[in-house]
Amino acid sequence: MTLPPADSALGQLMATLPRAGRVEWIGLRPKRDVLMHEVDEAEARTGVGLVGDRYASGSGKRGITLIQAEHLPVIAALAGHASVNPAWLRRNLVVSGLPLVALKGRRFRIGEVVLEGTEDCDPCSRMEAALGPGGYNAMRNHGGLCARILEGGRLRIGDAVVALAETTESRV
Template sequence: MKLPPADSELGKLMATLPRAGRVDWIGLRPKRDVVMDEVDEVVAESGGGLAGDRYSGGSGKRGVTLIQAEHLPVIAALSGHDEVRPATLRRNLVVSGIPLVALKGRRFRIGEVLLEGTDDCDPCSRMEAALGAGGYNAMRGHGGLCARIIEGGTIRRGDTVVAIAD
């Protein structure tokens, strides 16, 4: 995604993030079609993924998947549930307090790890089974963000999420 020039009005607006976010939940997908493992910390491998996740040795564009904590109640309401647990949505990190959409195409830090938002994390057809009929559409626009790991390290529950100034 190409961002507008940093000195343009739109560029200034898009770069304005009034506060840091926080990692609320961490999950790993050890294999396809198995329950996610909830963990308190995980090693992020530069150019790869998260240690213990089935995508850890991938190309890196989808090294980490993130979803907005504030969107979980929306997805629940749109899919007819009282609550949706993070593991149901199969994203690695649940982040609160910072709009993930603002990190698309930008670099950001989670604790000591440097990442770059690469693309929207669109829902897959498996959300129909996970959430019931209409689950796929309930997640559209709320699926989160994929990110590449630029500099590895450990991500911990409670770590801050901060955009890096251009």
């Protein structure tokens, strides 16, 4: 994603966040066709993914998947549920307090880990089984963000999610 120039009005608006976010939930799926396992912390490896997650394969752009906590009640309502378990949604992190869309194309830090938001994390057909008929559509535009791991380390529940200052090189 190409961001507008940092000194433009739109660039300044897009770079301004009201506050840091917070990691609320972490999940790993060790193999195909099993539910996510909730954990208190995880190790992220550069260019690989989260240790213990089946997608820790080195795909790069999708090293970690994130979903916004504030979207969970919306997804639940649209799918006809009182609430949804984050494990059903197949994302690694649930984050609250800041709009994940603002991290697309940007670098950010969670705990020891530096990430770069790469693309929207669109829902897959498995949402029909997880949420019932219409589950796929309930998650559209609420699926979260995929991120590449630039610097590995540990991340934990309660860690701050902080956008990093943009540099000229990171905007290209």
